[in-house]
Every structure is written in C-alpha cells, then in structure tokens.
Amino acid sequence: MATARKDSPGQPTGQDAPDLSAPPALRVAPDRADLSTAGPPAELGPEALRALAHPLRIRILDLLPIRGPLTASKLGEIVGESSGSTSYHLRQLAKHGLVREVEGKGTARERWWERTPGGFSISSAGKDSAVGRQTAEAVNMEFLRLRHERVMAFVRAGQDMDDETLNSWLGTATFFTSNKWATPEQMAAVVKAWDQFVAEHIEPLSSQEGVPGALPFEVHFDAFSAVDAEGNPL
Numbered sequence: 001m002a003t004a005r006k007d008s009p010g011q012p013t014g015q016d017a018p019d020l021s022a023p024p025a026l027r028v029a030p031d032r033a034d035l036s037t038a039g040p041p042a043e044l045g046p047e048a049l050r051a052l053a054h055p056l057r058i059r060i061l062d063l064l065p066i067r068g069p070l071t072a073s074k075l076g077e078i079v080g081e082s083s084g085s086t087s088y089h090l091r092q093l094a095k096h097g098l099v100r101e102v103e104g105k106g107t108a109r110e111r112w113w114e115r116t117p118g119g120f121s122i123s124s125a126g127k128d129s130a131v132g133r134q135t136a137e138a139v140n141m142e143f144l145r146l147r148h149e150r151v152m153a154f155v156r157a158g159q160d161m162d163d164e165t166l167n168s169w170l171g172t173a174t175f176f177t178s179n180k181w182a183t184p185e186q187m188a189a190v191v192k193a194w195d196q197f198v199a200e201h202i203e204p205l206s207s208q209e210g211v212p213g214a215l216p217f218e219v220h221f222d223a224f225s226a227v228d229a230e231g232n233p234l
C-alpha cells in the first residue's frame with residue numbers, strides 16, 4: 001500500500017556550503033488550518049512552550065486532530081490515564097490557546113475538546129537561554145517521535161489488511177527521500193514552495209470528517225541539512 005522512494009543524491013556544483021553558525025530551527029506544525037497566506041504558522045511564546053513541555057500534553061495535542069473531538073474521559077481511555085488527569089492537562093493547554101471546547105457539544109459535566117485551529121510552530125532558534133532552546137528541542141523531539149510511531153503503525157497495519165481494503169488504498173501512500181546539494185537560499189525556496197502547495201492542495205481537504213469514503217490521513221514534509229554544526233555527516 002505504501003511506496004518507499006529514494007532518489008540518487010545530486011552532485012555538488014560548486015555552490016556555497018550551508019551556513020551552520022546559527023542553531024537549528026526545528027519546526028513542528030501538526031495542524032495548519034489557515035494557510036490563506038503561505039508561510040509558517042505562528043511560533044509559540046515562552047509561556048505556551050513551557051506549558052506544553054509535558055509528554056502527556058504533547059500526546060493529547062497530537063491525538064486530538066486524529067481522534068477528536070474528544071472528552072477527558074475518552075482521552076483518558078486512550079492514553080491510560082484518569083479523566084481527572086486528562087481534564088487537568090486539557091485546562092492547562094486551553095489557558096494558552098492550544099485547545100478549546102467544542103461549541104454546542106457536551107454538558108457542564110462532560111466537555112468535548114478539540115485542538116485550536118490555526119496551527120503553531122516551535123523553534124529552537126532565537127531563544128535567549130539554553131533552557132529555552134532545550135525545551136523547544138525536547139518538545140519537537142517528542143512530536144517527531146509520535147509521528148514516527150504512527151508511520152510504523154501504518155506499515156504494520158498494512159500486513160493485516162484484507163485484499164479489498166489494500167487495493168482501494170494502493171498507491172495513495174508513499175515514503176520519499178531525496179538527497180541533494182543546495183544553498184540555504186535554495187532550500188528556503190523549496191520550503192516556501194511547499195507552503196504554497198499545502199495552501200493550494202492540502203488545505204481544501206479540511207472539514208471533510210464524515211464525508212463518505214474519507215479517512216483521516218497525514219502528510220509529512222522534512223527538509224534539513226545532513227551535516228552537524230562542524231560539517232560532519234549525520
């Protein structure tokens with residue numbers, strides 16, 4: 001069902017080496033619900049980032065667009081925690097605008113929650129302290145770990161699918177890796193083109209929950225230098 005593709009590395013053509021003097025700017029934007037103008041979503045501020053620096057809160061924020069909207073009780077069942085625990089963490093996320101109650105759904109005793117539309121990004125660059133950079137990196141690493149878990153779960157699930165299901169989704173999934181040589185400016189242009197592609201082709205698919213034949217899907221895009229700060233291959 002999934003196709004893994006990896007092209008041959010491009011050859012260097014004498015372009016300048018990437019500027020590695022600045023810290024890496026990992027960005028994780030799990031939900032980008034408003035891309036009417038291309039570009040990265042707003043970056044989380046220090047207080048919101050500190051509030052998110054908890055594995056269970058990251059898990060909740062990661063689960064809501066896939067399984068949501070959800071109640072604290074249902075979230076507790078999924079993550080193996082009490083509803084009191086998930087309710088507390090949901091309220092903390094809501095204080096910083098990361099989740100919100102679903103209007104017109106639920107009661108005073110049972111609230112339904114969803115991730116706040118608009119997306120966000122988290123960067124380790126530009127932080128004024130080592131602690132701030134470490135917090136950003138830790139949050140990003142946890143989001144990336146959860147993302148990798150879903151990729152592996154998808155691959156495993158394909159082994160148990162019946163032929164009809166497998167054939168209906170054959171060719172809809174792919175894993176693509178490309179190794180090239182480029183300047184920072186050229187890579188910035190690639191990222192900008194990706195943002196435009198998302199706005200034009202992926203965003204129109206929003207709000208399709210409940211459409212006959214529609215299933216939740218996930219799209220990943222990674223672009224990063226394949227050397228460390230000293231220029232050594234990763």
